Amino acid sequence: MRAKQIAPTMALLLLCSALPFATSGSARADVREGDVLFADFEGETYGDWTVEGDAFGPGPAKGTLPGQVSVDGYSGERLVNSYYNGDGTTGKLTSPEIELTKPYVNFLIGGGGHPGVRFELLVGDQVVRIARGPNVNPGGSEKLDWGTWDVSDLQGKKARFRIVDEETGGWGHINVDQIVLGDKKKSGIANERELTIEKRYLCVPIGQDRPRRWVRVEVDGLVRREFEAGLREENDAPTSRDFVARIDMGDWLGQKMKFVVEKADEDIAFAPLTFSDDAYGEDDAYNEKYRPQFHFCPRYGWTNDPNGLVYHDGIYELFFQHNPFGTQWGNMTWGHATSPDLLHWTEKGDAIYADRLGTVFSGSGAVDVANSTGFQTDPNGPAPLVFMFTQNGPNMRYGEQASQNLAYSLDGGKTLIKYEGNPTIPWMIGGNRDPKIFWDKNKERWVTALYLDGEDYALFASKDLKSWDQLCKIEKLGCSECPDIFELPVDGDESNKQWVFWGGNGKYLLGTFDGETFVRTTEPLDAKWGGNDYAAQTYSDTPGRRIQFSWMSGGEYPGMPFNQQFTVPRELTLRTTPEGVRLNTYPVVELETLRDRELDLTKKVGDSGVEYLAKSSDASSVDLLDVEATLKIEGDETIVVAIRGQEFELNAKEKTIKYAEVVAPLAVVDSKVALRLVLDRTSLEIFTNGGLSQIAKCFVPADDNESAVLEVSKDRVESLKVWTMKSVWNQ
Ligand code: FRU
Secondary structure (H helix, E strand, O other): OOOEEOOHHHHHHHHHHHHHHOOOOOOOOOOOOOOEEEEOOOOOOOOOOEEEEOOOOOOOEOOOOOOOOOOEOOOOOOEEEOOOOOOOOOEEEEOOOEEOOOOEEEEEEEEEOOOOEEEEEEEOOEEEEEEOOOEOOOOOOOEOEEEEEEOHHHOOOEEEEEEEEOOOOOOOOEEEEEEEEEOOOOOOOEEEEEEEOOOOEEEEEEOOOOOEEEEEEEEOOEEEEEEEEEEOEOOOOOOOOOEEEEEEOHHHOOOEEEEEEEOOOOOOOEOOOEEEOOOOOOOOOOOOOOOOOOOOOOOOEEEEEEEEEEEEOOEEEEEEEEEOOOOOOOOOEEEEEEEOOOOOOEEOOOOEOOEOOEEEEEEEEEEOOOOOOOOOOOOOOOOOEEEEEEEEHHHHOOOOOOEEEEEEEOOOOOOOEEOOOOOOEOOOOOOOEEEEEEEEOOOOEEEEEEEEEOOEEEEEEEOOOOOOEEEEEEOOOOOOOOOEEEEEEEOOEEEEEEEEEEOOOOEEEEEEEOOOOEEEOOOOEEOOOOOOOEEEEEOEOOOOOOEEEEEOOOOOOOOOOEEOOEOOOEEEEEEEEOOEEEEEEEEOHHHHHHEEEEOOOEEEEEOOEEEEEOOOOOHHHOOOEEEEEEEEOOOOOEEEEEEOOEEEEEEOOOOEEEEOOEEEEOOOEOOEEEEEEEEEOOEEEEEEHHHOEEEEEEOOOOOOOOOEEEEEOOOOEEEEEEEEEOOOOOO
């Protein structure tokens, strides 16, 4: 591998030819006009480099080596990776001589950061520069990143590069790639813009196919917002996945701000930044091909868990885990929407941003009716809304462990103010997170359920939401994350109530709670059996009803500027069954208000069963449906039902309902099964026997519309009502 002076056209050629080969490392513009590419390690051997020991293997590695955490960020197909046969091997790799003709040496580096792993620059026998990977502790990342040596003082000198691996323990390896001599630095560089904050929202054009970089928005020299995003460049035509992210900068109106894109050359022309008075602009959002039509999903970006669910003054508040800057998980922020009816949502812009304590993870909300927090200082003002949530430092690159924090609103949820004494529960253990608060009327104090670690949870109590004491632990729930706890009447009998303790994947315990200790009276039971349904949360302050939203985790929305949706809102009740008291899940009654027309169906009986067909004038609108059906099941038979190409099986012998990989229990009562099917553009929710079991699944619809509304493998439908549903957007 000889030093190559890259002539302008060659440099371009090299760049283009690198693109198709970029495997896990992204293709990068890492060789510029005039640069000297000294080594790209794309050959099968090390060429004229001298190899000592066995750490480097027979030649540059094709990315990750056996047993290694996935290596990322290298250029092209191969790199130097001294993990050959694991961390136990050692060795040295020394380059031929090169004349230092440029002021900077840029290189990609990753792996261990111990003294024994080094990338060195030698002049004669003297080591004049050293670089190492970032990792010394267990965990960490195998991602290579740019390093730069300023060698302006060594111009004209002859030098050699040496890659050394003398470490045999954890992180006893080093990864190096793409050694380039250049006129510009590649690490420590930034692309900066200075602007005056003219209006409340800073509009940032997102380019989802552009490399993700860390961005800081600074005011007065302090970092006010920080996120990782792909940014659109000036000449990029937006793809269908691109959008404009809007960041609330209202606290600094009229002031100067700096927009700093890390590790980006100063001459990259990013698309212009603008300002707006609105959290969202006038555009075509909610009209996309795969946009759910009556399920909540964010206008742009990613969501996962529902957060801060609280009802007050006729408004349902819905906060949600939001990445405002891309359609993948990350930059966790609380997005915000409100609705008068749990169905029609107006997005309000993001409500809680990350800060020094970390990105904003899941949490809950309630009305502080008694003003226990003292946040409301106006005796005539409304009761504060209070929110407790986790912040996770490592996602912000600051390394602080997850802590529990408090925010409140004195203007009915429009503005959330972080409590200045945060954190309220400092880090305790593992990834402790997801506090769910409620007001214990009997003890006149707050209780929060908190996920600790493994399969363990705990309850804490507080008079003012600011200082907390642990009450009890709830161990071995059989799942992790996102607890919920509430009391419900059994079969509607207010004099016979039981407590429910709930975990992230829908396992729950029934039990008693005396204000101090939760005592389980059952083993962990299931309220869901798989499918796209996770991290559910119920509303606070909804008198007489327990209403839950769940994240339909794992749904796919190809080419869309948003990602993920919630289930329909559903009411939870406790009902007595032959197996004991069980939690029931059923759509809230409000969902029926979206029913548009009842379809007049034609029944066609054939060899393979029965088809219910819509009139041709209706056929185009059968992708949004609400169905109520009663099927007769004789003996031990199996019946297959299909709606819009989604097939599921009712199995009377096994007493199961099977939909894709999900198998849920099925009760056949008096030889009958009652079904409720809620079909949206990208999801189907099935409820059996009034909610005794339920399955929520996402799908990507086929392009050709199915004309049959419902297909049933046997002629067993006793009653059937099908309504088309209205969209909740753009009305
Ligand atoms: C569950 C979860 C929570 C966490 C949040 C982060 O999906 O992992 O435990 O608070 O998502 O986005």
